[in-house]
Amino acid sequence: MTSRPALAAPPMLTFDELYGSVGVLGLKFSDKVKALAGQTVAMRGFMAPPLKAEASFFVLTEIPMSLCPFCSSDADWPDNIVVVYLDAKQTFVQPNTTIEVVGTLEYGSWTDPETGFVSLLRLRGADFEAV
Amino acid sequence: MRKMLLALAATTMLTGAAQAATVYPLDRATILAGSPFDFKVEFKENVKPEDVKITVNGQDYKAVFGSDVTFTEAEVGKDDKKLGSAVTLRKLMIAAPGEYTVEASAGDEKKAVTWTVYATPAEPKVKNVIFMLGDGLSVAHRTAARIMSKHMTEGKADGRLNLDDVDLRAFIGTSATDSIATDSANTMSAYMTGHKTAVNAIGVYADRTPDSLDDPRVENIAEALRRTTKKSIGIVTGAEVEDATPAAVVSHTRRRADKADIVGMLYDVKPEVLLGGGSAYFLPKETPGSKRKDDKDFVAMFKDAGYALATDKNELEAASGTNTGKILGLFHTGNMDVTLDRDFLKKGTVDKFPNQPGLVEMTKVALGELSKNQDGFFLMVEGASVDKMSHPMDWERAIVETIEFDKTIGLVREFIKTHPDTLLVVTGDHTHGISLIGTIDDEKPGDDMREKVGVYEKAGFPNYKDENGDGYPDSVDVSRRLAIFANNFPDYYETFRPKLDGPFQPSVQNEKKEYVANEAYKDVPGAVLRIGNLPRSSDTAVHAVDDVVLQAVGPGADEFKGYMEQSDVYRVLVDAMALAPAKN
Structure with a gap:
């Protein structure tokens, strides 16, 4: 595991800080997410195994996830997930390990063109390491 | 000897030469007279349309089916795999009850199936049917709920569950058309259509093509009620309203995960009362939290169709006074939190959705609204998280869910006292591999938890308390608690x-x-x-193949008896409401 160059540490964003309000009729992004959009941020969580081998992204979750056997379509993730697009391919980290991801924060609905996976929050140009 | 050899040769030749085509509905299907259903024959090879021969009771099929089949020369599977030819006839309807033997052949492929088309009694026995389904409800759930809620002294229960006084009627066989093991989609579909189907499928026979929405359909109870009555329809669940069990009341898909499509099918049927979770599939794609992949706003569409909308307990209370006759209650983006989290521990997602109603409150509002209809109603109530908490082996949550389901049965039984023209069915859709085997006693010596499991006489009795008499244990975290394990x-x-x-x-x-x-x-x-x-x-942990226990009270309930296939239950429901009255 290589450590990152000692640049100024990017601001840390937690899963609790993603939404300002959560309700039946939709979620509202937090002011912090809006303020940090387009900037490099760090997030800690758990890496869900790639949905498909060819997918260029993975899902970062707050807690280690297991999904019910009959509803494991991409739509059955909890609300508070972040989709991570890596700059370069990285090896999957064991599911019980916390990772820290650094990437450019993006928010708003976006459909992955290859898989059709709809996400609300993304970290682009990202890399990660186990912590 | 010579005779035997000849016979053997003849059999071998038959099985060798005649490949079996597949005919939907499958052999031994039971079909409500007058109900629309799709007919399909799948041939294993590509055949010529002029070679396809279909007879019904020996006659050309058109005389009975009334119209022509559509021929598909080559169905295509995944990765362009050639599957063979097929013929389809959508929305076929047979009005006259009886046995129908359908023979289909082309080239050297051949298949014969026999369907039973049945009418119902001419006169209904009841005005209302309430179908209460404890998802995954197994014998251990009720035993544990009784002991946890009512307690036990010297081997005798200190009280009875509401469930304990609903007459025991039948054992239900839950297996699927493709497997002895089963899930909540095909099992509820069997109850709600009278047809068994494959694991994961709802309101269809599972054909071989990859498209999950093109499979041969059968009529479900909501469609039958809309076609033949003016009764109201209600659906109440703690799950997403587009989850398999509620979905099976109204929808058709090979894949229960087609939740966005299922919401569209809920909208097509428009149950007068629809209460549960799952709002994420009602919101347009652009709304954060949406799980749709299109711009349809079903919350707005339901409101435009005259529905009073409720998103929490207070709004549900307000909506119960609506004069539009229609209530849409969506209380969570996903599955609602369970009773133990909602009312006691405040865990799960209760911090985000703090004011969710419970199954008792939702059912009370549903009964109040539906019973305004002079023509009666059909209400499906699902105790969804008995299953959802048994999968992860979270026994305290699963048993408290069972207690909540039981309290809802109590409410319904009170309703029936003043509405005796109601058939109440209480059942599960499938079972779990769960057993209650004794207690876990923290007072037993040492740190090795295994040695604290009390078995036989060392189990004694658990020490749950219910000081406030609400039927729920004041705490589930007692020092001598139920020892429940899954066998898988x-x-x-x-x-x-x-x-x-x-x-x-x-x-x-x-x-x-x-x-x-x-x-x-x-x-x-x-x-x-x-x-x-x-x-x-x-x-x-997975579903068990063990039979389900079905209980029922009210006029028509005595049709349930002995061992029944899950699909046979539908006939009792439609008989009670006389949805296909026999003509003299």
Whole structure:
């Protein structure tokens, strides 16, 4: 595991800080997410195994996830997930390990063109390491 | 000897030459007279349309079916795999009851099936049917709920569940058309259509093509009610309203995961009362939290169709006074939180959705609204999380869900006292491999939790208390609690304790798509790693194939008896409401 160059540490964003309000009729992004959009941020969580081998992204979750056997379509993730697009391919980290991801924060609905996976929050140009 | 050889040769030739085509509906299907259904024959080879021969009771099919089939020369599977030819006839309807033997052949392929088309009695026995389904409800759930809620002294229960006084009627066989094992889609579909189908499928026979929405359809109870009556329809669940069980009341898909499409089918049928979770599939794609992939706004569409909308307990109370006759209650983006989290521990997602109603409150509002209809109603109430908490082996949550389901049965039984023209059915859709085997006693010596499991006379009686008399234990975390185990499991850490911090997540997936024990529970004092006995692709405990117990009271209930296939239950429901009255 290589450590990152000692640049100024990017601001840390937690899963609790993603939404300002959560309700039946939709979620509202937090002011912090809006303020940090387009900037490099760090997030800690758990890496869900790639949905498909060819997918260029993975899902970062707050807690280690297991999904019910009959509803494991991409739509059955909890609300508070972040989709991570890596700059370069990285090896999957064991599911019980916390990772820290650094990437450019993006928010708003976006459909992955290859898989059709709809996400609300993304970290682009990202890399990660186990912590 | 010579005769025997000849006979043998003849049999071999028959099976060798005649490949079996597949005919939907399958052999031994039972069909409500006058109900529309799709007919399909799948041939294994490409055949010529002029070679396809179909007879019904020996006559050309058109005389009975009334119209022509559509011929597809070559159906295509995944990766352009050639599947063979097919013929289809959509929305076929047979009005006259009787036995129908359908023979289909082309080239050397041949298949004969026999369907039973049935009418109902001419006069209904009841005005209302209330169908209460404890998802995954097994015998151990009710035993544990009785002991946890009512307690036990010297081997006799100190009180009775509401469930205990609904007459026991039948054992239900839950198997699917493709497997002895089963899930909530095909099982509820059997109850709600009278046809068995494949695991994962709802309101269709599972054909071979990849499209999940083109499979041969059969009529469901909501469509039958709309076609033949003016009764109201209600659906109440703690799950997403587009989850398999509620979906089976109204929808048609080979894949229960087609939840966005299922919401569209709910909208097509428009049940007068629709209460549960799952709002994420009602919101347009652009709304954060939406799980749709299009711009349809079903909340707005339902409101435009005259529905009063409720998103929490207070709004539900307000909506119950509506004069539009229609209530849409969506109380969570996903599955609603369970009783133990909602009312006691405040865990799960209760911080985000703090004011969710429970099953009793939702059912009360549903009954109040539906009973305004002079023509009667059909209400489906699902205790969804008995199953959703049994999968991860979160026994305290599963048993408290069973108690809540039982309290809802109590409410319904009160309703029936003043509405005796009601048939009440209480059942499960499938079972779980769950058993109650004794107690876990913290007072037993040592730190080894296994040695604290009390069996036989050492189990004694648990020490749950219910000081406030609400039927729920004041705490589930007592020093001598129920010892419940699953007979099947993935790798997980057994803690022998209630999960007070939120629902149990026994396993997590690794990069090989195998489930491994969730190490979040590794450091719980006394936790031990149990190596699973399920395939490593299983994330949680699975459904059991064991029969389900069906209970029922009210006019028509005596039609339930002995062993019944799950699909036979539908006939009792439609008989009670006389949905296909026999003509003299």
